[in-house]
Amino acid sequence: MKLFVVAFWLYSGLSFAFSIDKNVYEASSLKPLTHSGSGRFDSYLSMDIPYEPVSKLFKFLEVKTGLSLTSRGEAHITVITPIEYFDVLKDKISIEEINLIAKEIQTSKFKILCLGQGAKELDGKLEQTFYLVVSSSDLLKIRKDIQTKFISNGGRAENFDPFKFYPHITLGFTKRDLHESDGIIKDTSSCMSNIKAE
Structure with missing residues (x-):
């Protein structure tokens, strides 16, 4: 925890402003991708985000922080995590049913709230991740609709909380996310x- 506080202090006082191209909001132009498979991390739901604005911000962040960061090479907002699906949802609702509920996911509106940072000591070294914190009532509604279907299929409401949702767009990280x-x-x-966004 002490290392996290130190890292946050180092970057929270930066004197330069961050901005991102407003085209980051043009997600409706992208064809939605589906993610499914038999493995624990194969099936999930996400909204794809235009990558070019995110890539430009990633490069700017590297320069200003002096860190060598790893990028995913694409941008998205995870709406249902692989763990949520595999450990909780899959016994009562298929990924195909989830994709049907979310068929208009790419038209969802969202707002970028800030540039976020997380840090933790791993193997004796401070590792960091950077991301855009976002909010979206549209994506939250999709999670609520998934819970409704989950319950109607016999699932227990308390097993899936649609409000336990921390939407973000990953920019980059050091060792791992x-x-x-x-x-x-x-x-x-x-x-x-x-x-x-400008």
Whole structure:
């Protein structure tokens, strides 16, 4: 925890402004991709995001932080995580049913709230991840609709909480991405800088 606080202090006081091309919001132009398979990490639901604006911000972030970061080479907002699907949902609702509920996912509206940062010591070294924290009532509604179908198929409401949702767009990371299982919550409590879309 002490290392996280130090890293956050280093970057939260940066004097330059972050911005991203407003075309990041033009997700409706992208064809939705489906993700399914038999493995624990194969099936999930995501909204694809135009990558070029994200890539430009990634490069700017590397320069300004002085870090060598790894990029995913694409951009998305995860709506149903692989673990949520494999561990909770799959016994009562198929990924095909989820994709049908979310067939208009690419038209979902979202708002970028800030540039977020998470950090954790791994193998004696401070590792970091950077991302855009977002909010979206449209994506939350999809999660609510999935819960409704899950319940109608015999699932228990308390087993899937649609509000336990931390939507974000990953920019880059050092050793590997950090997740909730690492103690990283990608919400506004992790903001390191404001950001403007222009």
